[in-house]
Amino acid sequence: FTQATFDPKSYEGHMARATELRNAGIYPEATKEYVAAAQLRPKSAEPRTALAEMLISAFVRGQTNDPKILETAADAAGTAIAADPKYAQAYLYRGLAFDQLGKPPSVVRPLFERYLQLAPNGAQAMMARSVLSRLAGATTTTVRP
Known part of the structure; x- marks a missing residue:
């Protein structure tokens, strides 16, 4: 077994480094790597979605209690959806972030429904x-007139 090596300044290099940093719990540096990868591939939803997932996981695990993390995650997932509207995971993580933020079901539900349409x-x-x-x-x- 040999580990693949990537140019650290390439998309793959930034994604690999982000994963390493994330696994080590070094979220600020992992965030920088995901952002760098996203800049290299603006049409790719993957780095933005991975960033959203990492931030939501950190919040849910109690590694932070700052709701701004969830807002950042929702924004990252929204940008991922704009980059690739068929990337199912982006809808899932935007929905999770909004759900954790206490957004109403009318905002959250369509995101999970779209995820299931794309990835049943x-x-x-x-x-x-x-x-x-x-x-x-x-x-x-229900609001009645």
Whole structure:
């Protein structure tokens, strides 16, 4: 087994370094690497989505309690969706960020629905269905004229 080596200034190099830093828990530096990768491939949703996933994971694990992290994650996923509207994971992570931020079901639900349209058997499909089920049970307020 030989490890592939990449030019550290290439897209692949930045993504590999971001993964290493993320795995080591060095999130600020990992963020810089994801951003550098995104700049090299503006049409790629992958680095922005990976950034969103990393930030949401850090928040959920209690490594930060700053809700601005979730806003940054939602923004990164939104930029990923704009770059590649068929990249399912971006919808999932934008939905998760919005859900954690307490956005209303009317904002969150379409993101999980779109994820499932694009990846009905995706790795997080069961989780997405679970969130949708929970959202369906949430109380909604009806405004009548």
